[in-house]
Amino acid sequence: AQSVTQLDSHVSVSEGTPVLLRCNYSSSYSPSLFWYVQHPNKGLQLLLKYTSAATLVKGINGFEAEFKKSETSFHLTKPSAHMSDAAEYFCVVSPMFSGGYNKLIFGAGTRLAVHP
Amino acid sequence: DVKVTQSSRYLVKRTGEKVFLECVQDMDHENMFWYRQDPGLGLRLIYFSYDVKMKEKGDIPEGYSVSREKKERFSLILESASTNQTSMYLCASLSNPGQGADYYGYTFGSGTRLTVV
Numbered sequence: 001a002q003s004v005t006q007l008d009s010h011v012s013v014s015e016g017t018p019v020l021l022r023c024n025y026s027s028s029y030s031p032s033l034f035w036y037v038q039h040p041n042k043g044l045q046l047l048l049k050y051t052s053a054a055t056l057v058k059g060i061n062g063f064e065a066e067f068k069k070s071e072t073s074f075h076l077t078k079p080s081a082h083m084s085d086a087a088e089y090f091c092v093v094s095p096m097f098s099g100g101y102n103k104l105i106f107g108a109g110t111r112l113a114v115h116p
Numbered sequence: 117d118v119k120v121t122q123s124s125r126y127l128v129k130r131t132g133e134k135v136f137l138e139c140v141q142d143m144d145h146e147n148m149f150w151y152r153q154d155p156g157l158g159l160r161l162i163y164f165s166y167d168v169k170m171k172e173k174g175d176i177p178e179g180y181s182v183s184r185e186k187k188e189r190f191s192l193i194l195e196s197a198s199t200n201q202t203s204m205y206l207c208a209s210l211s212n213p214g215q216g217a218d219y220y221g222y223t224f225g226s227g228t229r230l231t232v233v
Contacts, residue, residue, distance in 0.1 A: 009156070043120075044206065044224040090158060092209070104149075104208075104222060106158035 002027045004093050006107035014115050019063075019078040020111045022092030024074060034092040035065055046092065050074065061085070067094075086114045089101045119143075122207050129232050138205040139207030139226050147210035148210040149174075150182065152203040159206060165190055171187040197232045204229050221226070 007022040027033060035047040048059025055067045065076045074091060091107040121137040141148065147166050151159040151174075156164075161174030163182040171182050179201060193203055195218040207225040 004158075036224075041226075043226040044208075046221055050220060103161065104159075106151075106160070108156055108158045 001101075002029075002093055002105050003106045004091050004105055004107035006089075006091050008109045008110050010111050010113070012107070012113040012115065013081045015083055016080050019075040019076070019081045019085065019112065021089050021091075021112065023074045023076065023107060024072055025074060025091070027093055032066060032094040033048065033065075034094070035059065035063070035074075035076050036086050036090045036092060038090065038109075039087045047076070047089075067095050073091045081112075081116070086112055089114070119128065120207055120209055120223050122205075122228050124228050126227065127230045129194075129197050129227060131198060131232055133194075133197045133232075135197050135230065135232075137192040137194075137205055137207075137230070139190045139192070139225055140188050141190075141209040141223070143209065143211070143223075144187060145209040146187070146212050148184070149208045149210070149222075150180075150190070150192045151206045151208065152176070153206055154203055162192065193228065194230075196228075200233050201202040202230060202232045 003026045005024045013019055018087045033050040036044040037043050037047050047063050048057045048065055050057045058064045063078050065074050067074055088109045088111050090109050093105050119139045128135050150162045153159045155229040160176050162176055162180050163171055163174050165171045165184040168184055168187050181193045205228045208222045210222050
């Protein structure tokens with residue numbers, strides 16, 4: 001069975017300090033992994049994705065994530081938080097079935113607050 | 117850029133009403149999806165479709181049905197709305213195989229916040 005656990009429902013940081021949003025996954029297959037961001041009253045936007053290439057993935061807006069198979073983790077980081085980063089973040093796993101449809105399994109989300 | 121458009125941003129319906137949520141994509145994608153989003157639960161898959169007139173149940177299909185008469189349009193139907201269907205509904209489409217690894221991914225609409233009273 002596939003599942004995603006986001007270890008923190010809320011994270012609060014000060015502007016200019018590092019961001020760490022933690023995600024662990026469980027998958028019977030080699031997964032694709034994604035981070036999506038959702039700003040208030042907006043749709044989901046893809047931040048970055050891992051699809052079995054480089055284990056360190058760089059995304060938009062200075063975010064990056066590292067795929068660690070031994071730890072089944074895919075934590076999202078950013079060196080310096082900006083006020084505009086305040087949003088909800090979703091870690092998503094998609095098991096890589098050969099051919100056909102790839103289902104998305106969402107974590108429960110982490111709400112990031114950034115304080116001045 | 118791929119565009120996924122959901123026709124309504126906010127809807128208020130009465131218990132027992134039949135409700136239609138519409139979603140249109142403009143990139144000839146074969147796969148389309150309906151999710152509902154609830155606090156603390158993330159997104160849960162209701163139904164998906166991999167071709168015109170084809171549909172598959174997701175994880176929480178009870179109380180919902182779908183329609184895909186044209187490739188670009190995927191409709192979610194609440195046959196008889198109930199208060200526990202008050203939620204944010206998100207539509208998504210998935211790029212087709214062969215469109216390139218860099219392009220591969222889901223595009224989401226902005227969502228429809230449905231309140232059933």
